[in-house]
Amino acid sequence: MLWRGGGAGWYWPLGILGALTLSGIVDLLQRRSTLRRNYPVASYVRFLVESFRPEIRQYLIEGDDDEVPFSRVQRSIVYQRAKGVLETRPFGSQNAFYKPGYEWMNHSLEPAEITSHDFRVDIGGPQCAQPYSASVFNISAMSFGALSANAILALNEGARRGGFYHDTGEGSISRWHRKNGGDLVWEIGSGYFGCRDAQGRFDLERFRANAIDPQVKMIEIKLSQGAKPGQGGILPAPKVSAEIAEARGVPMGEDCLSPARHSAFEGPTGLLEFLQTLREASGGKPVGFKLAIGHPWEWFEIAKAMRATGILPDFIVVDGGEGGTGAAPLEFIDHVGVPMREGLMLVHNTLVGLDLRDRIRIGAAGKITTGFDLACVLALGADWGNAARGFMFALGCIQALKCHTGQCPTGITTQDPKRQRALDVPDKSERVARFHKATLRALGDLLAAAGLTHPDQLGPEHIMRRVSGSEVRSLAALHAWLKPGELLSGTPGHAVFQRFWTEATPDRFAVPEELLARRASRAI
Incomplete structure (x- = not known):
């Protein structure tokens, strides 16, 4: 009926098809997005899902760490920096300050001035x-x-x-x-x-x-x-x-x-x-x-x-x-x-x-x-x-x-x-x-x-x-650190060195005698 009468309803699918075709051509010609070049038009489905960032971000805060990989946040940071996008985070930190494993740097009341970042x-x-x-x-x-x-x-x-x-x-x-x-x-x-x-x-x-x-x-x-x-x-x-x-x-x-x-x-x-x-x-x-x-x-x-x-x-x-x-x-x-x-x-x-x-x-x-x-x-x-x-x-x-x-x-x-x-x-x-x-x-x-x-x-x-939840330590206090030359004057108090340093030999890769003896005793 629409074909015979030339009704206006026929132009809607033609218009949509034309718009999709034009969008696909633009995707193929642009150079900034590899995904759009390899998947013209179809890639917008992914971009639509990723547009729900506040909800994803909230899930990262409240959800189980094992359910959502932290790499999603890492990837977002890299994308912002690689694209030169302004790095902002509304409403402050989203880290779990009181969760074991959380790390931070302490600041100084006399900040330094650095003129070059080419370290x-x-x-x-x-x-x-x-x-x-x-x-x-x-x-x-x-x-x-x-x-x-x-x-x-x-x-x-x-x-x-x-x-x-x-x-x-x-x-x-x-x-x-x-x-x-x-x-x-x-x-x-x-x-x-x-x-x-x-x-x-x-x-x-x-x-x-x-x-x-x-x-x-x-x-x-x-x-x-x-x-x-x-x-x-x-x-x-x-x-x-x-x-x-x-x-x-x-x-x-x-x-x-x-x-x-x-x-x-x-x-x-x-x-x-x-x-x-x-x-x-x-x-x-x-x-x-x-x-x-x-x-x-x-x-x-x-x-x-x-x-x-x-x-x-x-x-x-x-x-x-x-x-x-x-x-x-x-x-x-x-x-x-x-x-x-x-x-x-x-x-x-x-x-x-x-x-x-x-x-x-x-x-x-x-x-x-x-x-x-x-x-x-x-x-x-x-x-x-x-x-x-x-x-x-x-x-x-x-x-x-x-x-x-x-x-x-x-x-x-x-x-x-x-x-x-x-x-x-x-x-x-x-x-x-x-x-x-x-x-x-x-x-x-x-x-x-x-x-x-x-x-x-x-x-x-x-x-x-x-x-x-009630204890904070610096990495200096949390781990054991050797002093200069300490291994030259004897075995240090560090547990791993106490157990394996003395028996290590420089001429071959070998299992320490202590471990071999322990294996032998288990065999008996």
Whole structure:
């Protein structure tokens, strides 16, 4: 009837269809939202749900912490900073001040004045010929292959603009890492990608060819990572593209294996000798290692090997068991590896006790997103912090949890050309740089409020924690701290050192005699 009579009712569906079509075209042409480019029109359903922010925020305050992930709040903070949105929170704090675990910084009645928030730390001990001045906030290890080419391009360009470093992850240096020229820390894992021979063994000449590149500022040996410590990895053959094969030095179309342990060295002494070899072959650049703390006596064995050999790493990055990945078993994500703070304090205390702390820098990684997160790890002994998740949020990650499927809706963790093409590199690189700058500004504001002028003035006495409804303690009082040289004059009162330090040996990774005896007695 409407068709014959040309009634006005016919124009309504045509108008709606036309509006949707126009909206879809606009979504495809704009560059600020990857989600809208990959899902024109349909993405507005998500935006509509997210518009109910007051209700979500109230649920975060009143609901069970286990029901709603805190990462939703973290992601919101990163988005605001990356987009340059005014950071405000109406009606004051939404933290549970009287809940055990709540932390804060005390302020000074004489706040300091800080003119520059470009806080930096010099990395490179007495055995290093090319020290590096690093930002106190950098991009943690994420490999090309795990991330798309466009994600790597945006991260590296953001690092170049902001003057901070970009860790390659163990997938080695790809053409996308090199294109924009941002500072790189080359991570070398047990697969020796980028410096291996046809059998997967370490190749010194191939290492040297990459390491002398001026863009590579430091070399990091990965012993273990927080997301899956003690486990290797595999990139299935269908995912080994020509570009990934080129970067890693592996055959295209074959499974790419990363063993659980290194083959280029054995034991603590072997690790340090390998480290010295890399330092010399790189022309004297800072070389260190990354690890998630596991058995404390194995870390003690490495520390004793430093004293025995005189070979010192320029830096140690402590990764936390709370680290994330798209490729780890559930049990490893939830129940393997020491949390970052405990691992950081153990490493810091050990180096202090050996009088080596002033010669070795410490980095920390594990859910560092805000200026306060960064302040906490610096107060506990780190010289700088690394973040992976925070910078992924800056790229636009919505935590769709599709990382392992190749169907990431924001083009970040996929090798699908169509999906990653929607990630606009110029826009996202600006967001990465902006997030870094805003986070350091927030750190500077915290320092100034506390009467400090640089992060190296932070100590555990500056961070307070509510232990119970009626008890508050500083981190200085809550944890045990070694005095300089304390391990050189005997076994300290710290419980972990009392139990494992004396029996640790520098020449091999071994189970302490006390534990072996206990096992034998149980067997009897």
